[in-house]
Amino acid sequence: MSKLEKVPATIVTGFLGAGKTTLVRHVMSQAAGRRIAIIVNEFGSLGIDGDLLKSCGIPGCEEDNIVELANGCICCTVADDFLPTMTALLDRPEPPEHILIETSGLALPKPLIKAFNWPGIRSRVTVDGVVTVVDGPAVADGRFADDPAAVEAQRAADDNLDHDNPLAEVFEDQLGAADLVVLNKADLLDEAAVAKLRAEIASHLPRQVKVVAAREGALDIAVLLGLGAAAEDDLAARPSHHDGADDHEHDDFDSFVVPMPEAASAEALLEKLSKIAGEFDILRMKGFSSLPGKPMRLAVQGVGTRFRHHFDRAWAPGEARDGQLVVIGQAGLDKAAIAAAIAG
Numbered sequence: 001m002s003k004l005e006k007v008p009a010t011i012v013t014g015f016l017g018a019g020k021t022t023l024v025r026h027v028m029s030q031a032a033g034r035r036i037a038i039i040v041n042e043f044g045s046l047g048i049d050g051d052l053l054k055s056c057g058i059p060g061c062e063e064d065n066i067v068e069l070a071n072g073c074i075c076c077t078v079a080d081d082f083l084p085t086m087t088a089l090l091d092r093p094e095p096p097e098h099i100l101i102e103t104s105g106l107a108l109p110k111p112l113i114k115a116f117n118w119p120g121i122r123s124r125v126t127v128d129g130v131v132t133v134v135d136g137p138a139v140a141d142g143r144f145a146d147d148p149a150a151v152e153a154q155r156a157a158d159d160n161l162d163h164d165n166p167l168a169e170v171f172e173d174q175l176g177a178a179d180l181v182v183l184n185k186a187d188l189l190d191e192a193a194v195a196k197l198r199a200e201i202a203s204h205l206p207r208q209v210k211v212v213a214a215r216e217g218a219l220d221i222a223v224l225l226g227l228g229a230a231a232e233d234d235l236a237a238r239p240s241h242h243d244g245a246d247d248h249e250h251d252d253f254d255s256f257v258v259p260m261p262e263a264a265s266a267e268a269l270l271e272k273l274s275k276i277a278g279e280f281d282i283l284r285m286k287g288f289s290s291l292p293g294k295p296m297r298l299a300v301q302g303v304g305t306r307f308r309h310h311f312d313r314a315w316a317p318g319e320a321r322d323g324q325l326v327v328i329g330q331a332g333l334d335k336a337a338i339a340a341a342i343a344g
């Protein structure tokens with residue numbers, strides 16, 4: 001790459017648990033020696049996504065290549081966190097050939113795209129494309145849908161209101177910014193459901209954007225990278241519910257960390273967590289636990305009531321085998337009751 005060429009950056013966005021980290025891992029598995037740096041941003045404070053990437057064993061996912069921004073959503077911390085991080089990456093003796101930015105599941109992509117117009121980086125890096133990952137089954141379950149009666153009632157009081165569901169707003173902002181939509185978790189959907197979801201997603205897209213179905217974010221790197229969108233030059237085509245607003249808040253959502261006791265088995269733990277997720281309508285849980293006598297750490301992931309686990313790495317000698325779990329949901333979660341249920 002000549003010094004005059006801008007480094008392309010791909011923004012991977014999508015709601016909590018849609019499969020962004022899984023997709024990033026898949027891209028890295030196809031890097032074939034290409035120098036790809038990853039910036040990963042999380043809403044929860046444990047830095048789990050970064051940890052899972054670093055321990056995945058794929059060449060390129062070494063610690064040096066991954067920068068974690070765990071200080072809230074990237075859309076609100078662009079000036080403090082994102083820009084210095086970007087500058088530091090570009091100033092490396094061997095700058096990355098491509099940069100992947102995984103936003104938090106609650107981040108609005110537009111302020112991040114706008115940041116690429118800042119004088120310090122505008123001439124050095126460009127948004128190659130915004131890839132929006134969609135959790136197919138969650139959309140099919142109506143997670144992002146409004147209650148039409150509630151919207152009508154609230155609209156009577158507020159002309160500007162267009163959603164009663166805060167998830168719907170984040171979902172639309174993420175689709176509004178997309179250059180490519182990945183309809184993920186197709187393994188959990190039949191053909192008719194995929195066709196219906198394509199139509200539903202298209203109804204939220206402000207312009208013609210390709211929608212590709214995927215399992216585990218497994219798409220060819222040539223489909224995902226090299227879109228050449230220069231999204232920072234094209235902001236008007238990417239509507240946001242927060243256009244015109246100087247600032248926005250994430251106070252519709254809440255996140256906290258609770259200790260997770262040692263469980264008898266992975267199956268028993270997952271069954272218990274899934275029940276709690278349903279009971280308290282929790283959106284996302286992820287964390288680590290220890291099993292008696294097992295040398296490996298158990299990583300657990302929940303999206304709604306759907307859970308998965310794997311053993312991610314050995315506990316280090318002398319390391320406290322303390323389990324921890326990040327819980328994310330809509331504001332007003334009963335933290336004490338959830339912590340008690342997990343401890344019980």
Ligand SMILES: Nc1nc2c(ncn2[C@@H]2O[C@H](COP(=O)(O)OP(=O)(O)OP(=O)(O)O)[C@@H](O)[C@H]2O)c(=O)[nH]1
Pocket residue numbers: 014015016017018019020021022023049104105184185186187188214215216217284301302303307308
């Ligand atoms: N069944 C199924 N599960 C998937 C698929 N892709 C990802 N998952 C699972 O969904 C869960 C969430 O995946 P992640 O890749 O961590 O999602 P994310 O969007 O990075 O999550 P956040 O960073 O918390 O917003 C994990 O348990 C994944 O294994 C898929 O295509 N099918």
